[in-house]
Amino acid sequence: MAELPGVTITGASGRMGQMLIRQVQASDRLRLVGAVERPDHAWVGQDVGAAMGGGDIGIRVTDDAKAAISAADAVIDFTAPAATLDFAAHAAAAGAVHVIGTTGMTDAEIAQLAPFAEKTVIVRAGNMSLGVNLLTQLTRRVAAALDADFDIEIIEAHHNRKVDAPSGTALMLGEAAAAGRGVSLAEVSDRGRDGMTGARRRGDIGFTAIRGGDIVGEHDVMFAADGERIILRHVASDRSVFARGALKAALWGIGRAPGAYDMLDVLGLGDAG
């Protein structure tokens, strides 16, 4: 019987890294072949199952990302922007599918991925859940149906360890709303209100970030007009929704032509806007 496709997980000790390892171990379609952490991390050299508090699973955490990615058909990467760019170079050289969940990347960092997407499949999304990707399509439709009498506000809430704001999901939703309105998000984005801001500019898309406790990820898209409001909401209560999407993306990408893709491609939602 042919071996299952092998997957390497970067940022193995992280919140998402551990969730991804559990999901790959539970999968009957993928097998874990690598677990990467940064040099000097306490987990390096340990069996990743034991490091996570369980029994040995036969995969040692390594700081040799190049070797671990070369040994895999796909790498699933929820880490940090600089690390993701390093892993992209290794994935492109090895022809491994690179599933990127990392958020907080600047436009310049995202642009640096383009040459790697000529060599391998990159699937990148600020949120890998089915629900949020569907919500982007709903947001786009509602924004297209309403004029700028409806102020669009995106409110996101996350745990107190999150380092980037607005969340990657909030930005996806902002892009969807802007696309629905036929405007550029860069031109209408209002991210930082503090002090004497002046009245709200008609047509702006506003962002608010809440950080607290162990909130997994919550996003509201509010369309507020005089006398009425529409609120589209997604609540993630378990990180497995992101991990399951990432595994789906890895499987979808294996054997596909190189290119830059997102979860709408993976989920077949691309034409629903």
Ligand SMILES: NC(=O)C1=CN([C@@H]2O[C@H](COP(=O)(O)OP(=O)(O)OC[C@H]3O[C@@H](n4cnc5c(N)ncnc54)[C@H](OP(=O)(O)O)[C@@H]3O)[C@@H](O)[C@H]2O)C=CC1
């Ligand atoms: N797209 C999506 O669906 C989702 C995206 N995310 C995003 O995923 C990212 C990670 O989130 P989360 O798991 O909560 O964060 P964590 O901080 O818990 O995990 C990040 C992990 O990446 C590791 N890391 C950072 N740099 C390197 C490196 N150079 N080499 C190897 N490992 C490295 C960190 O190690 P160390 O601790 O030593 O720094 C840590 O283990 C964030 O950008 C988050 O926004 C999260 C959930 C869903």
Ligand SMILES: O=C(O)C1=N[C@H](C(=O)O)C[C@H](O)C1
């Ligand atoms: O950091 C997180 O936790 C999350 N990050 C993603 C984002 O920035 O939108 C996705 C999810 O909301 C959880």
